[in-house]
Amino acid sequence: MLNFDFHNPTHIVFGKDRIADLAELVPATAKVLILVGGESAEKTGTLGEVRQALGARTHSTFSGIEPNPSFETTMKAVEQVRAEGFDFLLAVGGGSVIDAAKFIAAAVPFEGDTWDILLKGGRNIDKALPFGTVLTLPATGSEMNNGSVITRRDIGAKLAFRSRHLFPVFSVLDPTKTYTLPVKQLANGVVDAFVHTVEQYLTYPVNAPVQDRFAEGLLQTLVEIGPRLLVSPEPVYDDRANLMWTATLALNGLIGAGVPQDWATHMIGHELTALHNIDHARTLAIVLPALLNERRAQKRDKLLQYGERIWGITTGTDDERITAAIDHTRDFFERMGIPTRLNAYGLGREAIDVVIRQLDAHGMTKLSEHGDLTIDVSRRILEAAL
């Protein structure tokens, strides 16, 4: 096992009817800016529940945070917070709204050009506004970690940052809040959580059996509940609850503690979203199978373990078993209704050059658990994903 630090102070408030707990969770004297995406939080009644729980506290609502939240939109919220003196943020939504809240929390007290936060990956953050979240879309895990990704539309850049000051104080996870989600968003959530788990698991063995089994437990659970989410005529509480808790645990630092990690799939995927506005989870489904195939030598031992423990593959040569494991992975994404080929999104060979240029421009030239996934390798992965 590798040395590690694990420190995650977010208070998880999980279950039915927990939004009322905001009455105790939010400081009594807080002046709260509620952050939301589109209309759905209002329409579904969730915002009404939130406002009722806030009671006599002063609060206002900032809406319009888009999927893949932008620097431009979040800076409008920063200006409002500074002008009106809000001292607590409450994100109500999915990963995009929560990521936006993290940027706003860091930017409000930041001295200097707030774009520098993204250029430095958050290393220049030394304080932040406190914030909590009410999660309505299980997928990104942002509700229990200190990372965020913000997109700058004018230059087509999607950049990540993190800081120990950016853990949510609390996150309310009520599985019934997922009941109104479109099937497409549930499928995206399953795939996003699956790939987060894989990126902390499918590297090389370091004799960390607990981390392996925890990761495998999350993957097995997603494989079980994922297809059911697509066909259930009525929402099943336990399926929604298990998806929600699995997605949170897939990226709260626990399964990645003490093991190598490979975030190349995310880094390549981010460029596809920034350039072509493909849903984040769908970019991961495009990149991952091709990446696993390209990197079968580097990931051999763990690919065999993954094939056996997740997909029950125990016969054939090593290479046959690895191929079968990758095929099962691709098939799982396709069964979730998520195409795994670039051409299904209208992209051909001509799109690859631009992605490669952007990866180069963003310094993504030594990716993976070994730091040896160069631009040339990224090109081969994208060509294999056509």
Next chain:
Amino acid sequence: MLNFDFHNPTHIVFGKDRIADLAELVPATAKVLILVGGESAEKTGTLGEVRQALGARTHSTFSGIEPNPSFETTMKAVEQVRAEGFDFLLAVGGGSVIDAAKFIAAAVPFEGDTWDILLKGGRNIDKALPFGTVLTLPATGSEMNNGSVITRRDIGAKLAFRSRHLFPVFSVLDPTKTYTLPVKQLANGVVDAFVHTVEQYLTYPVNAPVQDRFAEGLLQTLVEIGPRLLVSPEPVYDDRANLMWTATLALNGLIGAGVPQDWATHMIGHELTALHNIDHARTLAIVLPALLNERRAQKRDKLLQYGERIWGITTGTDDERITAAIDHTRDFFERMGIPTRLNAYGLGREAIDVVIRQLDAHGMTKLSEHGDLTIDVSRRILEAAL
């Protein structure tokens, strides 16, 4: 899945050569009282490393905290802290020293009779001194939770308390610090962590597959590494690291979040330790197999799952499979060198009446996940453990 809260702010600092990190982890202006058990922390050089990392900070050492730490000893430390104005505690040792640190941390600022902390189970704690830990004995999980058990020798009472104010600020987990432990203490650690896991897992199903698989991952890991710890001529770093992280995760609140729990084995075991000074883990090994057999109806579904997933039992009638699962459990403890029968500790039928009286006196009359494990059932369990 049941509703739950999960909130664990302890910073884990894991790996080789991490004691030097105390230089940053302990506040620069802290006046530190180091808490230790016997001579070993000094002899092995661990205390020297700790003092070096503390640098110019004012510090002193309080030694003599016994296994199953006593109210009497911890109150001496409370008096020293109050008299000399220490403002940070640093526990260097295993669960006993850490449990003692929690009581001292709560008692120092407590107004009134500190015994009330134990009588109220910690519900009357509204503040505590900050404290960190350097773990040298993996077993209890106290390094990453907010619970503690203190014994009052004069009345033979062993009482638990907890408070949200009692999470360690940080815990340094260096697996090499276990290299000097006697085999008996390693074996106790394996069994303690195993039983902690079982008590949050072997109840009844609530459709929480992630919690189940996490618990099973811890149990499988203990079954793998446990016997190796007894026979290795030289300490194997990864085995020690995996034991340490497993024992921490077995009782940090994670695997018990959202599922029923059954702490009856601990409650009955505490009385055996208080009356007969049997090592804590050994009392658990005595009680658990007898309890599982007595409660096979209430725990049927999970016993079958446990038998299949941990011990590979897939044939026979349900009752045969459950019997085999319990037999494997008893055999595992015995293979760890820990006897599972009261008579192996010199206790016969005459000892049971006293234990039962103490359980009654301490209000332990409605134990288990159903609250239906009465004094009469506890008696049957103890008789079956003869």
